[in-house]
Amino acid sequence: MFDPTVFDNLKTVLEGAIYDLDLDGTIVITDRHDFVDLAHFSRTYHITFRLQESEETGVLCTVTLQTKLEQIAGELLQQNLTKPGCMLTITFYMPIQQIETTCPLIEDTLLGIWGANRLIRQTLRRDYKSKTEAYDNEITIEFGRLIHEENVTDLQAMVPYMLKSLQQLQPFYGM
Template sequence: MFDPTVFDNLKTVLEGAVYDLDLDGVIIVTDRNDLMDLAHFSRTYKIAFQLREYGTDSVTCTITLQTKLEHIAGELLAQNHLKPGCVLEIAFNMSIKQSETTCFRIKEVLTNIWGSNRIIRQTLAHEYQGERNEYDNLITIEFDRLIDEGNVDDLQEMIPYVIESLRRLQPFYGM
């Protein structure tokens, strides 16, 4: 029997919270990745989902949990100077047409939900095809610190914020 790492414990909590919402019919999980990069010795867990009520033409949320070599080594080797933990990122992906006004309003909505101390970044991309004015908007909410097992409650309490964000972003989808 092995002692699970911080990453393993947080991944289990996150996965359970998301799949509970899927079982309750609130969301539908659309993708899941559990990756180990042996070249860089890192682990990444991603789970993507949408609100069930809006179907496939809706905002997608992807929650990413990642740990790197120095965090894993610090934990497994009990190195006090290397803090074990994980990086958490929440991303929303949606299609928009009016980039300037829509992006400004999206930032306002997410700042009201997540607070002004969060880094909210929007990255627009589109394939050049003549007159097409549709953009893929990748919105990330970044936390500028590592999380660990002391943040398990925070991780579970974050899920309602994610659901509220999906609901409040949906009117901007395709706008």
């Protein structure tokens, strides 16, 4: 009989919580990827969504769950050397123009939602020959630790934080 891995269990919970919001019309799921990397023996799951009411100019949120060889092998071989878990990353995407003023506002907003002990990284990109002054801002929230099966309720509790982040980042869209 198949015994699902920690990754499979966490992915199922995360996916269910997000799809429930899609079904009730709160969000729209715009993309989903479920990768198995045979070269590095890792698994990665991405799900991307936006708020329902922000069709054309919506901030996007991508949740990424990832596990690597060490975690998978330790779990499948039942080695108690390390506790099996997954890395969780939450990334928001939005264009901005006034980077000197908007980036600090975004950081303060997200620190207010997620807490001061989270690493929030903003990466700005713009095509060299672009005639627009807008930058693509990739805002990543990292947790700096593995998520384990006993963190399932924490994982579910993060979904409202993602929604609140989308709502509070919306006024900065294109700013």
